[in-house]
Amino acid sequence: MLYLIMEQSYYIFTSGELRRKDDSLVLINEKGKKDIPIERVYDLYIFSTVSINSTLLSFLSQKGICVHFYNYYDFYIGSFYPRETLVSGSLLIKQVEKYQEYESRLLIAQQIIEAASYNILRNLKYYNSRDKDLKQYIMQIEELRKEIYSTRNISSLMGVEGNIRKVYYESWKIIIDQDIDFEKRVKRPPDNLVNTLISFMNTIIYTKTLSEIYRTQLNPTISYLHEPSDKRFSLCLDLSEVFKPLIVDRTIFSLLNKNMITENDFYIDDGGYYRMKDSTIKVVVSALENTLTRSIKHKDLNRSVSYKHLIRLEAYKLIKHIIDEKIYEGFKIWW
Numbered sequence: 001m002l003y004l005i006m007e008q009s010y011y012i013f014t015s016g017e018l019r020r021k022d023d024s025l026v027l028i029n030e031k032g033k034k035d036i037p038i039e040r041v042y043d044l045y046i047f048s049t050v051s052i053n054s055t056l057l058s059f060l061s062q063k064g065i066c067v068h069f070y071n072y073y074d075f076y077i078g079s080f081y082p083r084e085t086l087v088s089g090s091l092l093i094k095q096v097e098k099y100q101e102y103e104s105r106l107l108i109a110q111q112i113i114e115a116a117s118y119n120i121l122r123n124l125k126y127y128n129s130r131d132k133d134l135k136q137y138i139m140q141i142e143e144l145r146k147e148i149y150s151t152r153n154i155s156s157l158m159g160v161e162g163n164i165r166k167v168y169y170e171s172w173k174i175i176i177d178q179d180i181d182f183e184k185r186v187k188r189p190p191d192n193l194v195n196t197l198i199s200f201m202n203t204i205i206y207t208k209t210l211s212e213i214y215r216t217q218l219n220p221t222i223s224y225l226h227e228p229s230d231k232r233f234s235l236c237l238d239l240s241e242v243f244k245p246l247i248v249d250r251t252i253f254s255l256l257n258k259n260m261i262t263e264n265d266f267y268i269d270d271g272g273y274y275r276m277k278d279s280t281i282k283v284v285v286s287a288l289e290n291t292l293t294r295s296i297k298h299k300d301l302n303r304s305v306s307y308k309h310l311i312r313l314e315a316y317k318l319i320k321h322i323i324d325e326k327i328y329e330g331f332k333i334w335w
Helices: 054-063 089-100 102-128 135-145 154-170 193-214 234-241 244-257 278-293 307-322
Strands: 002-004 009-012 016-021 024-029 032-036 043-046 066-070 076-080 266-268 274-276 295-297 304-306
Touching: 009 278, 016 054, 043 193, 066 193, 076 193, 089 102, 089 307, 102 135, 102 154, 102 234, 102 244, 135 154, 193 234, 193 244, 193 274, 193 278, 193 307, 234 307, 244 278, 274 278, 278 307, 304 307
Parallel strands: 009 043, 043 066
Antiparallel strands: 002 009, 016 024, 024 032, 066 076, 266 274, 295 304
16 A cells, blocks of 8 residues: 655555656555656655665656655664755855854754744743643743853753753643653653654654755755764754754644544554554654645745745755855744
């Protein structure tokens, strides 16, 4: 079965062979063939064992289509990142220079945490106005945010960010209506359904950010808040940070408070991993895509843009900062 979430993002959940067919794609398995019109594909998500060949990869590269792969445990394992066409040597040099100049790097990193923590506050204030007593958490985070611009290095800034998120996650037991034992972030392995949802959805927003960065001249391996490394696109971690409260967290709150998913939609496997059932994954990605395709009228552009496109606009803002055209200010929810 091919599970279509939206016009441009395709999620493949069953095994088979993905091939090029003329100027399009076809998924072949024992159940038959499923044509995928290439002009409607923005990116691909593969959650099953799918065979591909170099002809297909060459075709996807020509079309500028990223492919994101997940393993049996629904863990993100990597992406096919097509050959870049929007390359700029001068921008690359300036992007590296902003990293090497520590004060410049720190300023960008501080802006990211400033924006992310502001969006966290917006979530708390939203639910506080809806009969959820979150005043103590709001006050604590407001105090912690005052420390952001007094930090003198990335490590201490990350410490402030960690303290903000600790307080934020403690508030979730009030925001979420279901009786779930969640107060702190546990990653390896996730110990309850909330941590499982956060881990999974964070990887989706990471890959969405990668797909957007690909459509700009930025290099996804050169970052400012997160340390660049050899095994990840660390700029995706930077830019996705400011959107997690809006896209990931709000989707989780909606899924749980509307009882679209419950404890019954998860199980603990033999390795002790708290996992989503196959049907649950489809509900989660559908809800997340609905959030990403939601539109708002942009306060500066005076036109409607999707939440997903906001990520691209964030990349453009960073480019303007890198070329010294306009100081970068991280995305903040304004509506």
